[in-house]
Amino acid sequence: SQQGEEDPQALSIQEGENATMNCSYKTSINNLQWYRQNSGRGLVHLILIRSNEREKHSGRLRVTLDTSKKSSSLLITASRAADTASYFCATDSGGSNYKLTFGKGTLLTVNP
Amino acid sequence: SQTIHQWPATLVQPVGSPLSLECTVEGTSNPNLYWYRQAAGRGLQLLFYSVGIGQISSEVPQNLSASRPQDRQFILSSKKLLLSDSGFYLCAWSKGPRGGFGNGTRLTVT
Numbered sequence: 001s002q003q004g005e006e007d008p009q010a011l012s013i014q015e016g017e018n019a020t021m022n023c024s025y026k027t028s029i030n031n032l033q034w035y036r037q038n039s040g041r042g043l044v045h046l047i048l049i050r051s052n053e054r055e056k057h058s059g060r061l062r063v064t065l066d067t068s069k070k071s072s073s074l075l076i077t078a079s080r081a082a083d084t085a086s087y088f089c090a091t092d093s094g095g096s097n098y099k100l101t102f103g104k105g106t107l108l109t110v111n112p
Numbered sequence: 113s114q115t116i117h118q119w120p121a122t123l124v125q126p127v128g129s130p131l132s133l134e135c136t137v138e139g140t141s142n143p144n145l146y147w148y149r150q151a152a153g154r155g156l157q158l159l160f161y162s163v164g165i166g167q168i169s170s171e172v173p174q175n176l177s178a179s180r181p182q183d184r185q186f187i188l189s190s191k192k193l194l195l196s197d198s199g200f201y202l203c204a205w206s207k208g209p210r211g212g213f214g215n216g217t218r219l220t221v222t
Contacts, residue, residue: 040200040218041215041216042202042213042214042215042216043156043202043213045212045213088155088156090155090156096144096161096206097206097209097211098144098146098204098205098206098211099144099146099158099161100148100156100158101158102148102155102156102157103155104153104154104155105154105155
């Protein structure tokens with residue numbers, strides 16, 4: 001079953017704009033991660049946020065986590081055409097941070 | 113450093129044929145190993161995970177099986193493929209907080 005549900009399912013923006021993607025989940029988690037997938041290729045790990053953290057930054061990425069609402073957001077600032085990809089959130093409930101439940105993903109298109 | 117190898121990258125197989133996808137990890141010992149599948153337009157679903165040689169846990173009922181004959185080798189198999197087995201298969205490893213995904217195998221069952 002899908003734990004994480006991202007929205008929107010698809011997002012199209014212009015280069016330089018910010019992109020915000022949201023993820024909701026249903027059960028208690030240990031960690032929440034965001035991954036990127038270029039079309040038909042493997043996953044690239046972007047960022048991991050623990051359940052006791054509320055915000056994390058990495059370069060142009062900002063992730064927030066609200067465990068009371070069981071939701072997370074991924075913000076990509078100053079987007080570039082190369083950011084075009086699918087973005088997935090994934091959660092684990094402990095034991096291993098690779099025993100993951102993924103959402104369906106958000107397809108981000110950044111137009112030059 | 114750890115690396116994970118997964119092959120083949122693409123595979124086209126007829127319905128009813130057998131399947132064997134292989135994944136090996138280098139640079140670590142006794143990792144946890146995982147097989148994920150991604151159907152078209154969907155997220156990844158965990159199929160199997162293994163915490164040691166010969167130890168396999170299945171997450172979803174299906175037409176596939178997994179085996180771990182060596183510490184750093186994980187194999188995904190099927191005796192007879194179904195059309196619904198088409199998808200993108202990813203192997204992953206983890207040990208403590210570290211881990212990673214392979215580059216995936218795109219399987220098309222015709």
